[in-house]
Amino acid sequence: MTKTVTLLGLESSCDDTAAAVVRHTPGALPEILSSVIAGQTDLHADFGGIVPEIAARAHAEKLDICVEEALIQANLHLSDLDGIAVTAGPGLIGGVVAGVMCAKGLAAGSGLPLIGVNHLAGHALTPRLTDQAPFPYLILLVSGGHCQFLIAKGPDDFTRLGGTIDDAPGEAFDKTAKLLGLPQPGGPSVEGEAKTGDPNRFKFPRPLLDRPGCDMSFSGLKTALLRERDRLVAEHGGLRHADRADLCAGFQAAVADVLAEKSRRALAKYLQLSPGTPALSVAGGVAANMTIRGALESVCDDAGTTFLAPPLALCTDNAAMIAWAGIERFRAGERDDMTLQARPRWPLDQQAPAMLGSGKKGAKA
Amino acid sequence: MQHNPLILAFDTSAAHCAAALLSGDKVIATGFEEMARGQAERLMPLLEQVLAEAGVAWKDLSAIGVGIGPGNFTGIRISVSAARGLALSLGIPAIGVSSLEAQAIDAARPVWSLIDARRDHLYAQYLRPNGDDEAPSLLSAREAAALDGARVGPDALGDPAPAIARIAASRITKAAKAPIPRPAPLYIRTADAAPPRDPAPLILP
Numbered sequence: 057m058t059k060t061v062t063l064l065g066l067e068s069s070c071d072d073t074a075a076a077v078v079r080h081t082p083g084a085l086p087e088i089l090s091s092v093i094a095g096q097t098d099l100h101a102d103f104g105g106i107v108p109e110i111a112a113r114a115h116a117e118k119l120d121i122c123v124e125e126a127l128i129q130a131n132l133h134l135s136d137l138d139g140i141a142v143t144a145g146p147g148l149i150g151g152v153v154a155g156v157m158c159a160k161g162l163a164a165g166s167g168l169p170l171i172g173v174n175h176l177a178g179h180a181l182t183p184r185l186t187d188q189a190p191f192p193y194l195i196l197l198v199s200g201g202h203c204q205f206l207i208a209k210g211p212d213d214f215t216r217l218g219g220t221i222d223d224a225p226g227e228a229f230d231k232t233a234k235l236l237g238l239p240q241p242g243g244p245s246v247e248g249e250a251k252t253g254d255p256n257r258f259k260f261p262r263p264l265l266d267r268p269g270c271d272m273s274f275s276g277l278k279t280a281l282l283r284e285r286d287r288l289v290a291e292h293g294g295l296r297h298a299d300r301a302d303l304c305a306g307f308q309a310a311v312a313d314v315l316a317e318k319s320r321r322a323l324a325k326y327l328q329l330s331p332g333t334p335a336l337s338v339a340g341g342v343a344a345n346m347t348i349r350g351a352l353e354s355v356c357d358d359a360g361t362t363f364l365a366p367p368l369a370l371c372t373d374n375a376a377m378i379a380w381a382g383i384e385r386f387r388a389g390e391r392d393d394m395t396l397q398a399r400p401r402w403p404l405d406q407q408a409p410a411m412l413g414s415g416k417k418g419a420k421a
Numbered sequence: 422m423q424h425n426p427l428i429l430a431f432d433t434s435a436a437h438c439a440a441a442l443l444s445g446d447k448v449i450a451t452g453f454e455e456m457a458r459g460q461a462e463r464l465m466p467l468l469e470q471v472l473a474e475a476g477v478a479w480k481d482l483s484a485i486g487v488g489i490g491p492g493n494f495t496g497i498r499i500s501v502s503a504a505r506g507l508a509l510s511l512g513i514p515a516i517g518v519s520s521l522e523a524q525a526i527d528a529a530r531p532v533w534s535l536i537d538a539r540r541d542h543l544y545a546q547y548l549r550p551n552g553d554d555e556a557p558s559l560l561s562a563r564e565a566a567a568l569d570g571a572r573v574g575p576d577a578l579g580d581p582a583p584a585i586a587r588i589a590a591s592r593i594t595k596a597a598k599a600p601i602p603r604p605a606p607l608y609i610r611t612a613d614a615a616p617p618r619d620p621a622p623l624i625l626p
Binding site: 103105110116120134150153154155157158160164165167237285292295296297300396 | 461462463464465466468469479494495498499500501502503504505506507508509510511603605606608612613614615616617619621622623624625626
């Protein structure tokens with residue numbers, strides 16, 4: 057297929073409401089014509105975490121406004137597009153439903169095809185949007201809700217090498233910030249505090265490093281941090297600034313060490329495929345952390361593998377990645393109809409056994 | 422204004438998928454299915470069915486009427502989100518109509534309109550003859566039992582779509598050239614969320 061394809065993307069699976077227009081002509085670089093993101097950080101600030109019902113309420117009243125804005129910025133009308141791509145899961149179901157229904161309304165009224173996109177595929181295919189990465193490449197998806205290693209072999213062909221068996225690192229950063237009286241989101245505030253801290257003062261655990269494979273665990277790290285905090289508070293009647301900085305630095309070093317070592321193992325497995333131009337790409341908000349990024353970069357250097365880090369705005373949740381993943385599906389001839397279902401759980405690798413939430417709703421990831 | 426405005430109304434605020442097509446002052450097609458779940462998958466096909474039955478297309482519509490609740494939070498969002506998407510793609514207004522008003526469309530005012538809010542509570546609104554209505558509120562069953570005056574509900578609703586369509590039509594006429602606000606869910610109940618239990622530690626210099 058040689059036709060230019062222009063898609064609108066909608067994203068509402070967590071706490072960012074987003075709409076974007078992406079255009080691609082075979083042989084040319086993909087163009088992000090617009091990418092609008094309305095965050096909800098302030099709405100959730102008082103609750104120490106994302107409240108699903110509050111998120112869903114905001115998405116329902118913001119999505120169409122983001123779409124209008126994305127079309128204006130792209131200087132296009134709906135009639136100029138080839139289709140509408142929307143995150144159909146996995147994620148917080150109230151927001152996903154709002155997005156899917158808005159997209160259905162847009163598709164019905166405009167007569168454009170509807171394309172449901174897996175949110176994780178959006179992240180996992182971003183290296184193709186930003187760097188035209190050829191398959192197969194290795195991707196570490198590390199965010200507030202997810203942490204897994206995937207080999208991307210095709211737009212709809214992913215093999216999971218391993219992932220977290222409990223918390224995601226982004227979640228651990230948020231909880232750390234909460235325990236230490238730092239503002240949300242925890243990623244930037246813990247990283248900022250860690251700058252003046254000593255990463256070696258506290259010996260936090262590196263869970264599962266003693267076991268083979270690429271699975272990870274971060275909940276024990278949080279418990280260890282809580283124990284140290286309580287000990288320091290009991291000793292001094294409060295938490296001293298310098299102690300807090302050391303706790304942050306120690307916590308961050310532990311996360312970076314675990315991700316680096318597991319990346320080394322994932323790379324070894326991936327390199328067995330003898331990829332032509334080996335590459336490891338990161339995606340997800342935690343990829344913004346410079347210490348973690350540095351650790352991954354040096355792992356890649358050691359393995360002679362290219363390290364790809366998409367710009368931060370395309371690492372965190374956005375709709376350009378959904379439009380792009382939609383373009384890949386569209387080119388493969390895939391379309392959805394008006395019965396498209398919003399799915400709270402939707403693992404990218406359907407073959408691998410469930411790691412999380414293998415309850416009646418099926419595997420989360 | 423068009424000679425015979427065509428208004429498509431729909432509602433998924435309770436255990437149903439409901440749609441009605443109004444042409445002028447006549448309901449020319451309806452669809453009503455009781456369902457506890459699956460409205461998000463069923464709604465659009467049902468709307469297409471109703472349009473096909475009347476032999477009209479999406480682009481023939483002059484407005485959308487949508488039920489905004491109160492009721493099931495997710496159900497309300499299903500319809501409101503679809504209505505906003507349709508309004509944007511068709512370039513026509515979407516008008517939000519509350520279930521409290523819809524179920525009382527033929528009731529003599531003043532009247533208390535009541536809807537079951539579960540957990541021993543009711544959504545209530547006092548509707549006046551001149552349309553200067555009280556803001557809706559959440560009442561305990563005991564408070565609702567003590568209300569004075571005529572009442573409609575809490576289980577009179579049935580298929581709300583024809584009433585939503587008629588009320589939407591009257592709003593368009595009234596609004597004339599004033600802009601119609603985008604439909605927004607009428608939750609009344611706040612989101613269940615509590616501040617964190619574990620307070621942050623005292624930070625020392």
